[in-house]
Amino acid sequence: MFEDGEKKRIFVEESICNGCHMCEVMCSFVNTQNFYPNKSNVKVINYEWKGRNKPLVSCDVETHAPCQTLPQCVAFCPTGALVWATKDEFATMVYDLHQNIEAKPSYKARAPWTLR
Numbered sequence: 548m549f550e551d552g553e554k555k556r557i558f559v560e561e562s563i564c565n566g567c568h569m570c571e572v573m574c575s576f577v578n579t580q581n582f583y584p585n586k587s588n589v590k591v592i593n594y595e596w597k598g599r600n601k602p603l604v605s606c607d608v609e610t611h612a613p614c615q616t617l618p619q620c621v622a623f624c625p626t627g628a629l630v631w632a633t634k635d636e637f638a639t640m641v642y643d644l645h646q647n648i649e650a651k652p653s654y655k656a657r658a659p660w661t662l663r
């Protein structure tokens with residue numbers, strides 16, 4: 548049994564979401580084998596007047612076979628706003644991101660953990 552801090556979950560780093568909706572589209576493909584965002588477990592709200600976007604993920608990853616190794620919404624997120632990590636890993640990643648984002652503005656488009 549995992550302690551809460553050790554279990555991997557999907558986390559959201561809203562500050563680097565570009566609002567592209569790729570996560571919604573890929574999730575709908577996982578669920579229906581079609582590109583139909585209304586059937587997605589992810590909804591992205593675009594707050595255009597604020598220049599911010601809010602991805603909302605509602606998913607029990609374990610029951611979706613294609614996502615058990617790596618959630619497909621995370622795999623296809625271009626900026627790294629969706630993260631598959633433990634609570635402790637996520638806290639460290641986000642801390643490092645915000646420590647370095649002013650020196651490396653490109654992290655707003657692609658977080659360091661997306662660079663392969």
Ligand code: SF4
Binds near residue numbers: 621
């Ligand atoms: S883990 Fe898979 S099923 Fe769950 S929200 Fe992400 S893409 Fe959709």
Ligand code: SF4
Binds near residue numbers: 591624
């Ligand atoms: S979470 Fe990622 S894939 Fe989804 S809208 Fe934001 S940037 Fe795009």
